[in-house]
Structure formats: C-alpha cells, structure tokens
C-alpha cells in the first residue's frame with residue numbers, strides 16, 4: 467500500500483529522518499515506535515506531503531507520490547490523524563467531521579460514515595453542534611480519529627492517539643483501532659505506549675534518532691530484550 | 701449641548717464610515733488569516749475599483765448598480781491575478797518578505813496610475829438623485845448613505861452565509877485556523893486562497909466605489925488611508941477572524957466619528973492619531989484583538 471525508500475527529512479540543517487525505509491502492506495497494522503524526537507511524526511508528515519523531504523522516495527500503490535501536494539495524497543486514500551489532534555477549535559464537531567470528507571462527492575456515503583463515526587463515538591453525537599475547542603482532550607482525540615475516518619481511507623495514519631489520555635479513553639480508542647484493522651483498513655500507528663502498540667500490531671519498526679534501528683513482527687519485538695529494555699521499561 | 705438629533709446624526713455617520721471600514725477589513729483579514737500576509741495592495745484595489753466605477757459612471761449610460769457590480773467583478777479577478785503573480789511564488793517565505801512584496805505591488809499599482817491617469821484628483825459625481833437628502837425626525841441622510849449601509853450589510857451577510865455554510869467557506873475557516881491541519885484534510889490551499897482574494901478584492905472595490913461617491917473624488921493614493929485604517933480595524937477585532945473584521949470596522953468608524961463629533965473642534969486634527977491610540981489601548985487589554993484566538997489556540 468505504501469513504501470518509503472531511503473527517506474531523509476531535514477528542517478534547515480537538522481536531519482530529523484535519515485534514510486528511513488519502511489513498508490505497510492494492504493490490510494496490515496504496522497506500528498512505528500521510538501523515543502521523543504526519533505523522527506516518527508516527521509516520517510508521517512513526509513508521507514502526507516507536508517514535511518520537507520531532502521531525499522528518498524514515497525510510493526503509494528506503486529505510484530511515486532514524493533513530490534505531490536497533500537491534497538493529492540489524500541485523494542489517493544491516505545488519512546492522517548496528526549499528533550496533538552489539530553482539530554479546528556473554532557468549527558463545530560460536525561463541521562470538523564465534514565472536513566474530513568472534504569474531497570468526497572458521494573453525499574450519501576458521507577452521511578453514512580457520519581452516522582458510523584457517531585456510533586463509534588456517541589460522545590461526538592451529543593456534542594455535534596458544539597465548537598471543537600470546547601471539547602475535553604479525550605473527546606478531541608475521538609474527533610480527530612473520526613475526522614480521519616470520514617475520508618473512508620484505505621491507509622489510516624495515527625500519530626500518538628493515546629497521548630495524554632485517561633486509561634479508559636485509551637482503551638476505547640484502541641478498541642476502535644482494532645476494529646478498523648479487522649475491517650481491513652491499512653493502518654500505520656505511531657505510539658509512545660509501545661506495549662499497547664506492539665500487542666495490537668502485525669509488524670513494528672523501531673526508530674532511533676532518525677534511523678530504523680529494528681524491524682520485524684510485533685510479537686517478536688515484545689520479546690526482544692533490547693526493545694524490552696528501551697521501550698517497555700522491563 | 702448635544703441634542704438627541706445631533707447624537708442620532710453622529711450614529712448614522714458612524715454606521716456609514718464603519719460599513720466601509722468593515723468591507724475593506726474583511727479582505728485583509730481573510731488573506732492574513734490564510735497566509736500571514738499584510739496585503740498593502742488591498743487599498744490600491746479599492747482605488748482601482750473606484751476609478752473603474754468612475755469610468756463606467758461617466759462614459760456609459762448603464763444602470764448605476766452595474767457601475768458598481770462590474771468593478772467588483774473585475775477587481776475580484778484582478779485580486780486573483782495579483783495573488784498569482786506576486787504572492788504565490790513566495791508561499792512559505794518569511795512574513796517580512798511577503799510584507800515588502802505587498803508594499804512593492806502597492807507602489808507599482810499607484811505609480812502606474814499616476815503615469816497613466818495622473819495624480820490629479822477627479823470628480824466622482826453621481827446622478828443628483830443619489831445625493832438627495834432625506835430628513836427623518838430631524839436626522840438627515842442621503843440616498844447614498846442608505847445605499848452604503850444597505851449594500852454593505854447585504855454583502856457582509858452574503859459573505860457570512862457563504863463562509864458559514866459552503867464547503868469552500870468551511871475549508872477557508874479551517875485553513876485560517878490551522879493551515880497544516882487543513883492541508884492534511886485534503887484541502888487545496890491555493891484554491892482557498894484564490895477564493896479569499898476574489899471575495900476580499902470584490903468587497904474592496906465596492907468600498908472604493910462607495911468611498912469615492914461619498915467624497916465625490918478619486919485619486920491614485922486614495923486607497924492608502926482607508927486600507928491602513930481597515931487593517932487597524934481588523935487587528936482590533938482579531939485578525940484572521942471575519943466577524944472580528946466587521947466588529948473592528950464598525951467600532952473604528954464609530955470611534956472616529958464620535959471623536960470628531962463630540963470633542964472640541966481643536967481635537968479634530970488628531971483624528972488619525974486617535975485611531976492608532978485606540979488600537980494600542982485595545983491591544984494592551986486584548987493582545988489578540990477582541991474576537992481573536994488566544995496565542996495557544998493559534999499554534
């Protein structure tokens with residue numbers, strides 16, 4: 467579905483990502499773990515076309531998208547639920563969700579997906595006319611995920627969906643991710659909570675200071691002593 | 701000393717001036733919200749709108765309303781052209797670079813006008829009926845005053861409906877709030893920016909026509925002061941937020957008229973200084989303007 471080859475992202479002189487290669491196959495749930503500043507967010511932003519790519523290639527469904535603008539990437543079925551949620555605080559919950567479906571022309575399908583998101587997160591239905599800026603952190607995260615789902619994506623990229631949330635809400639969000647995975651949505655998940663991510667994922671990449679340090683099946687990663695020591699604090 | 705009639709008269713004048721500031725401020729705030737660009741050329745599009753209006757009023761026999769609508773349309777497209785030629789190549793450049801570029805665009809437009817039509821002010825005279833005075837309960841206003849307020853309110857209401865309800869309008873508000881997040885939604889920013897320039901320039905042209913009609917004159921530098929004051933209005937209201945531009949426009953219009961109308965004549969000369977003092981005062985209390993986003997929200 468998506469292949470990243472030798473990706474280098476640089477902000478001015480600082481290389482945040484250096485020669486990263488990774489791949490997510492159709493229907494897979496792949497997680498990207500690593501410490502703060504490892505380059506996870508930059509990698510996702512590069513796939514979405516909003517990070518400064520110095521070198522390397524990004525290929526989606528066999529087509530190179532490295533230089534395409536973000537709206538062209540969305541048009542190819544990629545949705546990005548960004549770190550820090552980035553919901554539009556001055557827009558209502560429903561307007562935020564509708565923006566997730568910005569490029570879609572099938573209004574019947576959009577309506578259907580709206581109902582689906584409201585079914586997944588009933589809280590959003592209750593607050594649909596409220597400004598997103600007035601929601602709690604957990605509700606905003608649900609909104610950000612719901613908004614990403616509204617494009618009916620084939621590849622869903624989630625950046626730290628559990629960050630700063632109460633355990634109960636984290637559980638809720640991860641069960642939704644699990645459910646989407648079972649429905650066949652391809653998922654690339656960036657997560658601080660490595661244990662949770664590795665339990666859920668098919669495969670994992672470990673990023674360290676901008677480079678891929680380890681890659682392999684998630685179940686093996688959980689047992690890898692290096693990973694246990696560095697990311698599972700065991 | 702100030703009779704109710706006098707006060708009512710001042711209010712009418714305030715609404716009148718405020719309407720024009722609001723019309724101008726909307727375009728400035730839309731563009732700033734999207735691009736963080738202070739568009740100094742905005743006042744010059746206003747001026748071009750006024751000249752085009754004058755041309756149509758004096759050289760054709762078309763209905764008056766067309767001499768207003770045609771310049772709005774033409775200047776709307778000119779706004780798109782200016783953005784394409786001057787601002788789009790600078791996408792992502794530092795704010796100061798964009799600022800200087802807009803000053804350059806402003807100078808180019810003004811100088812071209814001086815070279816072609818000369819700096820000589822020209823009379824902008826409308827058919828006599830338009831300036832006819834009506835007196836209601838001792839308060840007088842011209843047909844033009846009524847037209848100014850009615851048209852401004854109608855245009856702003858239409859814009860509000862557009863921005864609140866249409867897909868592009870919602871995208872525009874989203875992009876003004878967080879450009880990167882808007883791009884991740886698949887919004888083509890160039891398209892949104894184009895629409896903002898079109899609508900904003902159109903409103904500026906309307907304001908230019910009304911301004912020229914009110915003061916019965918046009919000249920190549922006529923856009924500078926209204927442009928600057930409308931920018932102040934946008935900042936007072938909270939730059940980047942359309943209702944803020946409207947609120948700021950009316951607030952400034954009223955403040956200016958009241959300053960002149962209720963203080964001894966000796967103060968009138970400080971009118972413009974007062975506008976900026978008011979700006980500083982409001983920003984001291986509300987650094988992001990009255991309806992502006994707090995700094996954390998902006999990030």
Ligand SMILES: Nc1ncnc2c1ncn2[C@@H]1O[C@H](COP(=O)(O)OP(=O)(O)O)[C@@H](O)[C@H]1O
Nearest residue numbers: 477480482500501502503504505506507508509
């Ligand atoms: N917009 C930016 N400008 C400059 N430096 C950035 C920017 N975004 C990220 N960085 C830097 O790039 C590095 C990687 O950051 P990031 O991709 O956010 O990592 P992670 O998501 O793994 O925490 C960090 O050192 C960070 O400071």
Ligand SMILES: [Mg+2]
Nearest residue numbers: 506507508549
């Ligand atoms: Mg990150």
